[in-house]
Amino acid sequence: xxxxxxxxxxxxxxxxxxxxxxxxxxxxxxxxxxxxxxxxxxxxxxxxxxxxxxxxxxxxxxxxxxxxxxxxxxxxxxxxxxxxxxxxxxxxxxxxxxxxxxxxxxxxxxxxxxxxxxxxxxxxxxxxxxxxxxxxxxxxxxxxxxxxxxxxxxxxxxxxxxxxxxxxxxxxxxxxxxxxxxxxxxxxxxxxxxxxxxxxxxxxxxxxxxxxxxxxxxxxxxxxxxxxxxxxxxxxxxxxxxxxxxxxxxxxxxxxxxxxxxxxxxxxxxxxxxxxxxxxxxxx
Amino acid sequence: xxxxxxxxxxxxxxxxxxxxxxxxxxxxxxxxxxxxxxxxxxxxxxxxxxxxxxxxxxxxxxxxxxxxxxxxxxxxxxxxxxxxxxxxxxxxxxxxxxxxxxxxxxxxxxxxxxxxxxxxxxxxxxxxxxxxxxxxxxxxxxxxxxxxxxxxxxxxxxxxxxxxxxxxxxxxxxxxxxxxxxxxxxxxxxxxxxxxxxxxxxxxxxxxxxxxxxxxxxxxxxxxxxxxxxxxxxxxxxxxxxxxxxxxxxxxxxxxxxxxxxxxxxxxxxxxxxxxxxxxxxxxxxxxxxxxxxxxxxxxxxxxxxxxxxxxxxxxxxxxxxxxxxxxxxxxxxxxxxxxxxxxxxxxxxxxxxxxxxxxxxxxxxxxxxxxxxxx
Numbered sequence: 183x184x185x186x187x188x189x190x191x192x193x194x195x196x197x198x199x200x201x202x203x204x205x206x207x208x209x210x211x212x213x214x215x216x217x218x219x220x221x222x223x224x225x226x227x228x229x230x231x232x233x234x235x236x237x238x239x240x241x242x243x244x245x246x247x248x249x250x251x252x253x254x255x256x257x258x259x260x261x262x263x264x265x266x267x268x269x270x271x272x273x274x275x276x277x278x279x280x281x282x283x284x285x286x287x288x289x290x291x292x293x294x295x296x297x298x299x300x301x302x303x304x305x306x307x308x309x310x311x312x313x314x315x316x317x318x319x320x321x322x323x324x325x326x327x328x329x330x331x332x333x334x335x336x337x338x339x340x341x342x343x344x345x346x347x348x349x350x351x352x353x354x355x356x357x358x359x360x361x362x363x364x365x366x367x368x369x370x371x372x373x374x375x376x377x378x379x380x381x382x383x384x385x386x387x388x389x390x391x392x393x394x395x396x397x398x399x400x401x402x403x404x405x406x407x408x409x410x411x412x413x414x415x416x417x418x419x420x421x422x423x424x425x426x427x428x429x430x431x432x433x434x435x436x437x438x439x440x441x442x443x444x445x446x447x448x449x450x451x452x453x454x455x456x457x458x459x460x461x462x463x464x465x466x
Numbered sequence: 467x468x469x470x471x472x473x474x475x476x477x478x479x480x481x482x483x484x485x486x487x488x489x490x491x492x493x494x495x496x497x498x499x500x501x502x503x504x505x506x507x508x509x510x511x512x513x514x515x516x517x518x519x520x521x522x523x524x525x526x527x528x529x530x531x532x533x534x535x536x537x538x539x540x541x542x543x544x545x546x547x548x549x550x551x552x553x554x555x556x557x558x559x560x561x562x563x564x565x566x567x568x569x570x571x572x573x574x575x576x577x578x579x580x581x582x583x584x585x586x587x588x589x590x591x592x593x594x595x596x597x598x599x600x601x602x603x604x605x606x607x608x609x610x611x612x613x614x615x616x617x618x619x620x621x622x623x624x625x626x627x628x629x630x631x632x633x634x635x636x637x638x639x640x641x642x643x644x645x646x647x648x649x650x651x652x653x654x655x656x657x658x659x660x661x662x663x664x665x666x667x668x669x670x671x672x673x674x675x676x677x678x679x680x681x682x683x684x685x686x687x688x689x690x691x692x693x694x695x696x697x698x699x700x701x702x703x704x705x706x707x708x709x710x711x712x713x714x715x716x717x718x719x720x721x722x723x724x725x726x727x728x729x730x731x732x733x734x735x736x737x738x739x740x741x742x743x744x745x746x747x748x749x750x751x752x753x754x755x756x757x758x759x760x761x762x763x764x765x766x767x768x769x770x771x772x773x774x775x776x777x778x779x780x781x782x783x784x785x786x787x788x789x790x791x792x793x794x795x796x797x798x799x800x801x802x803x804x805x806x807x808x809x810x811x812x813x814x815x816x817x818x819x820x821x822x823x824x825x826x827x828x829x830x831x832x833x834x835x836x837x838x839x840x841x842x
Contacts, residue, residue: 263797275502275799282792299790308640314583315572334572335565337505338583344640346789349502350565353494354800394494399565452790456640 226426229439230416237432238414242322246434247406249417250443251298252465255427258283258296262419262428269407269418271381273390274354278347278404279419298428300419301326301347301404302452302460309339309348318401324461325406327384330396339401344453345460353398355390385409406430433461468671468763469828476824483818486811490562497811501801503794504785508808509563511778512816514631515660516556516823517590518653518777519770521628522661523549524597524620525654531600531608532617537683542608543835544668545661546601551826552664553594559819582634589627596620628657635784643710643721643784652702659695660773662688666766670759672831682757689756692769696747703776717787724786725779729805733775742772782806 216222237245258281266272266279282297307326310319317332318339340348357370357377380387381397383405388397407417415421420430431440443449444463451460489497500507523545529535530542561567574591577584600620603613629650635641636649646652666688673681707726710718725734746765750756756765786804788794794804808816 275801277797277799277802280793280796282790282796284792297790297792299793299796308638311578311580312583312638314578314581314587315569315576316578332569332572332576333566334569335567336563336583337565338581340502340505341785342638342640344789346503346793349802350505352496352501352801354496396566399494401565 226429226439227416227421230420230429230431233431233435233438234411234416235414237435237438238411240432240434244434245323245432246461247303247323247325247411248431248433248440248444248461248463249300249303249406249420250429250440250449250463250465252427252429252443253295253297254465255425256281256296256298257425257427258294259424261422261424262298265418265422266404269410270383271377271379271388271390272402273351274356276349276351276402278349278402297464298419299345299347299452300406300462302345302458302462303404303406305459305461306457308342308344308456308458312338312342314338321408323408323411325408326403327405327408328401328403330384330388330400333396333400335399335401337401344456344458348401348403351397351400351402353393355393382409385412468760472671472824473828476821476828479817479821480825481821483814483816483821486814486816487562487818489811490815495565496800497809499806499809499812501803501806503788503802503804504782504806506563506781506785507806508778508812508816509559511781512774512819513556513560513563514781515774515777516552516559516819517631518556518628518657518773519660519664520549520553520556520597521593521624521654522657522659523552523664524593524600524624524661525658526661526665527600528617528621531604531613532621537680537687540674541665541669541684543601543604544672544831545665546597546604547830547835548664548668548827549597550594550601551823551830553590553597555819555823555826557590558822559816562815582630582637586627586630586634589623589630593620593623593627596623624657625654628654635780640789641784642715642717643787644780646706648702652699655695655698655702656773656776659692659699660770662692662695663766663769663773666692667763667770668766668827668831670761670763670766672828673759681759685757685759685762686753689750689753689762689765692750692765693747696743696769699776700743720787721783724783728786729807730779730783734779738772738775738779741768742775743769746772 260281263277263279263281267277270278272278279298279300282299284295284297286293286295303324303326305320305324307320310326313319314336315332315334317329317334318326319329321327335350337350340350355377357373360370360373362370378390380389382388383397385408390398407415407419410417416430420428429440429443431438433441433444435441443465446465449463449465451463454460498507526538527542527545527549529538530540530545561570564570573584573587577588579585596616596619600613600616603610603616607613632649632651632653635644636646639645666685669681669684669688673684707722710722724730746769749761749765755761786806788804794802
């Protein structure tokens with residue numbers, strides 16, 4: 183409460199909300215929002231969703247998808263990681279977007295820094311040329327994809343990626359060796375059905391019924407939720423971010439939020455010295 | 467006696483190895499200890515070792531069939547046979563490492579020639595054909611010019627594929643420990659050194675027992691060659707490690723420290739340096755000992771073990787430094803770790819590969835190559 187403006191704002195809205203809870207619609211006057219009121223601003227998600235629709239109307243090759251992550255806003259909740267796991271039905275040991283925690287300073291002067299790390303979707307991706315069978319490549323929209331039915335599982339791309347953004351699907355399941363109680367819906371009985379159900383990466387169905395079939399035995403990676411983009415939805419990590427710290431959009435659109443953000447001087451890209459030209463930007 | 471023991475060791479290794487091969491083929495890769503952060507482990511290292519051994523064996527066969535060196539007359543077929551065995555053994559080792567080995571045909575029919583891995587697969591296929599043709603010519607018309615032409619092409623190919631393996635690692639600019647400009651130069655030398663060690667074993671333990679004087683000459687020449695190559699190899703290694711430590715780039719320092727003082731210290735100091743380098747160097751520098759069949763063969767074996775461990779200590783430490791700080795702790799799950807010690811199943815598969823190689827080489831020396839006859 184050290185900030186007087188914050189205190190005033192809270193006092194004002196808290197009293198109105200409280201009054202509304204106690205006696206809804208009776209004698210409560212809601213003050214209209216003014217233009218400079220923070221609550222009057224359009225939510226970033228709404229804006230990005232609108233811009234996404236605009237981008238999808240353009241020819242595929244004219245879109246330039248980028249992700250912007252505001253490290254000042256990230257609280258390290260890992261909601262994006264979990265959303266990604268759920269969206270892509272990732273098995274144990276496969277992760278597309280971990281959040282790295284870094285402790286800065288020594289006790290008692292310590293703070294934490296969080297770094298979400300999706301695939302960088304590099305414009306000069308070191309993982310692509312090393313693939314012996316062109317199973318991984320940049321698609322027309324500039325997203326580095328993996329053709330699961332082409333991949334031979336040699337892991338050369340994993341060795342080549344400077345960001346550790348690729349993991350290998352060894353065929354693990356969450357329900358393996360979990361208990362089963364007869365007559366009760368616990369453990370494997372209830373969860374296995376969900377686990378075996380198809381994931382929809384690359385807009386195809388990938389059921390996990392046969393643990394010898396792809397994507398088991400393949401290298402897997404973040405693809406900016408390509409299947410969601412095709413359906414007009416933002417990537418799962420973007421919509422799930424509780425702090426609105428992850429932004430996504432078309433950098434070829436001069437009016438988009440991501441263009442606005444990456445054109446400022448306080449953005450960096452990871453390991454830029456390697457010349458990989460990442461499409462993920464960090465606001466610092 | 468040594469031959470019988472070698473047959474028994476080969477058979478036992480193969481028997482133990484069949485268990486691992488069964489697990490790998492029918493249950494997949496979960497029993498391995500390599501994972502998503504250390505993606506290349508023992509099997510890749512053994513591929514480097516065995517494919518290098520094949521290249522080295524071929525190089526040494528040229529001493530007989532291409533350069534007509536008198537003291538190596540009669541050894542060419544045995545070395546070509548060893549190359550013919552160890553190359554597919556190495557390829558089997560890397561084949562086991564593939565998540566979808568049934569799709570290997572795609573590297574031939576749907577190749578990406580920008581990938582150095584593709585070039586290696588094609589290069590090794592060509593090399594295998596050249597070894598087979600060389601061996602065929604060695605049996606049918608060893609004195610003809612065709613043999614010389616094929617051996618020349620084979621020698622150049624052997625150097626290129628051995629150097630190519632060095633490039634496969636060294637070309638990866640994102641793994642600083644591997645990104646050494648001299649790797650493609652070092653690897654053919656490593657290959658030649660391992661070929662010489664294999665020849666010590668073959669000549670010392672399984673060579674023809676008559677004509678003792680000539681065999682002693684061969685062993686002494688091989689001992690001198692081995693000493694020179696080992697010293698060169700040590701020089702390369704010391705310069706790599708000191709440069710890495712002195713330069714102070716974290717990825718390099720982490721890698722070298724893991725070898726010298728970390729989880730690979732025992733393998734490095736005891737097996738690679740002690741057993742695989744110092745003991746053979748000391749013993750082989752004594753002419754009396756170096757000319758002794760049993761001792762020379764044993765030193766060859768020690769050297770081979772040392773070279774195999776050296777390959778592991780190139781492949782694995784190159785991957786121990788996290789690509790980004792905190793990556794190891796960011797998400798937990800199976801195989802998301804930067805620690806690696808090969809699992810029992812991995813050792814088992816390697817035992818199968820080695821056991822197969824030992825048996826195939828011995829059977830070849832007994833039944834196909836007729837060491838005694840070709841020596842004349």
